Amino acid sequence: MTVTEQEITDYVARVRAALADLPPARRDELTEDLPDHLAEVAAEAHGTLVERLGEPEAYAAELRAAAGAPASGRNLDQRVAAAVVRARGRLRTIDTRLGPPLGYETASDFLRLLRPGWWVLRGYLAAMLVTVITTGGSFGLLPRFGGELLAGLIMLGGFLLASIWIGRRSTRLRRWPRWALHAGSVVLVVFAFAALVQAEDRMRYDDYSYGPTAVDSQYEQVRDVFVYDSEGRLVENARLFDQNGDPIRLGYPDCADPADIYGKPLLRPYPYCPDQAPFGPRAPGVPVPPAAPTTAPTTSPEPTTTPEPTTTPVPTGTATGQPTVGPTATPSGVPSPSATG
């Protein structure tokens, strides 16, 4: 006999070491007969045990597979897999416990009935995500594609059908497409949550109805916007847009407007109430009076056609101004409006 007791003992020790991750009882159950078995093998065959049977680690792996023991838990992947199996077991317990209160055998039976609902919701969320991407962050409840409601609704229909189609086939997907689908669903759920939080904020601050562009709170007290051209004339029917082409909505029409031809108060151009312009109109043809000699040149930023510096009040943004001081006012030594700034 070419195999010694010592060789068998060593071989068994290495096999047991390779199975060290198993519960001790399971490992003992697998290896308790191994010395005897190896002695049989040694008695039948020639050469060393390693020559006959291969390395103990390989023997252990084969033994593990044949005996139906879990794969080696030594590397992280397998430890994670074992944890997943345990978690699944626990989830299954919860599943069956929660079922009866819901009126079903298991909670997942109940949830499975809700799946078509989720498919529809998923299609809607995908359409809203595209809405946010194409319109640059502002959105309501209906999808829009680049600001177009009709295109958005068509997109919504397409996404709903696609989501349902995918949902009915998801069980047949291969591994990677299925992972991609799950990842996409997670993105949509996160997006939906973020959108809900934002909508909740907007509703709580009650400026929900004031239009698509959020404005900073520093404009909260603005009720109307008056645009003056370089001549100091009030520009009527002015519209303001931001860099995305979205209308900038400031204030709200609070005067009765007979010229509300659009029927949509929020689409009305500025100013909403021209009567309330802070600066009066300059009468056509009235030359700007020359500055009183005593009046020092002002630093008015507004260019005028008047060759010399004037006291012409200009909308320098200091709308606190004295509305009575207009271009029609007689020139005097009163402080220039620019001094009111």
Add this chain to the structure above:
Amino acid sequence: MDTTQLLKGVLDLAVLAVLREEDGYGYDILRRLREAGLEEVGDASVYGTLRRLFAAGLLTTYVVPSESGPHRKYYSLNAAGRDQLTRSGKLWRSFATTMDSLLDDRGLAA
């Protein structure tokens, strides 16, 4: 697909089958499997399968002392083991028939 892969699924059945006629000890069972044509089967696979079938209550064991070498642990089928062999055998036959006809169909179509 190699034989090793196929063996994983049917080694239980193969071990039960070689024990149907006659009891055997580990190395003897391995030798019988190899003689029957399952040359790729490994010692650890047979040993592990025997441990598992024993733990499942399908086999009983007894030790036979030997004059010339170490004593040997013999495995034999018990009633549950025979029952399992019958059921698994039927399952295998129907599976094999299905595979055969599938392969024949494909062969004819080609």
